[in-house]
Amino acid sequence: MDELRDQCPWDRKQTMETLSSLTIEETYELIDAIENKDLNNVKEEIGDLLLHMVFYAKIGEEQKAFTIEDALNSVCDKLVRRHPHIYGDLKVKDDIEVKKNWEKIKMSEGKKSILQGVPNALPALIKAQRMQEKAGQVGFEWENKDQVWEKVEEEMAEFKTAVQSGIHKDKTDEFGDLLFSLINYARFLDIDASRALDLTNRKFKYRVEYIEKNSGKPLSEMTLQEMDALWDAAKLGSTVSE
Numbered sequence: 001m002d003e004l005r006d007q008c009p010w011d012r013k014q015t016m017e018t019l020s021s022l023t024i025e026e027t028y029e030l031i032d033a034i035e036n037k038d039l040n041n042v043k044e045e046i047g048d049l050l051l052h053m054v055f056y057a058k059i060g061e062e063q064k065a066f067t068i069e070d071a072l073n074s075v076c077d078k079l080v081r082r083h084p085h086i087y088g089d090l091k092v093k094d095d096i097e098v099k100k101n102w103e104k105i106k107m108s109e110g111k112k113s114i115l116q117g118v119p120n121a122l123p124a125l126i127k128a129q130r131m132q133e134k135a136g137q138v139g140f141e142w143e144n145k146d147q148v149w150e151k152v153e154e155e156m157a158e159f160k161t162a163v164q165s166g167i168h169k170d171k172t173d174e175f176g177d178l179l180f181s182l183i184n185y186a187r188f189l190d191i192d193a194s195r196a197l198d199l200t201n202r203k204f205k206y207r208v209e210y211i212e213k214n215s216g217k218p219l220s221e222m223t224l225q226e227m228d229a230l231w232d233a234a235k236l237g238s239t240v241s242e
Contacts, residue, residue, distance in 0.1 A: 001058045016059055023052045081105065103137045114138055126194050128183045145188040152181045210234035
């Protein structure tokens, strides 16, 4: 990285801001490799992400803000501080207690909100799930899944009312509330809502591509009945893995 930063015009031009979108792309490429269970590609994508971390540290060092050693020492110190059941005398019985204690320690470190650590840039669905998880870790939580489902039904009724009103803002607000409550219900069933939606996206993609491959003509020239028949055939032969 020292050589690239000194000798390559592209690397020399980069800033933390210009790298950030590329880091997001590399992260998703790693996730794709993990989802595909392609360990060789996982190895490659981990390397790409590590390169980005070295790049950020190099820029931080140039700005005399921090070094890569500072970053690694900082996270090591944080891990020791947030694992008193390993490096101290705290007793915990399971991972749930570990997560609850983790949030308490974060608040004692100066966090102003339990939600402060949830990045604004997260995709909305994942962000909703993470906020719900963090709120639940400090007791701001429904007692059981039946209560959550009642909330889903309540939000569904409010959404239907908003649709009937024809007011776009109300429809948007209530649809968001309905999605939020469904994500919460999924969490109570130990379902990763983001992963569930991704699996559905994959199924949809596979089935549409199956129709395109087996129709013998463009989709725009097919009837809905013809597409439905191939859709059902695609469902029978689906290879999308969960």
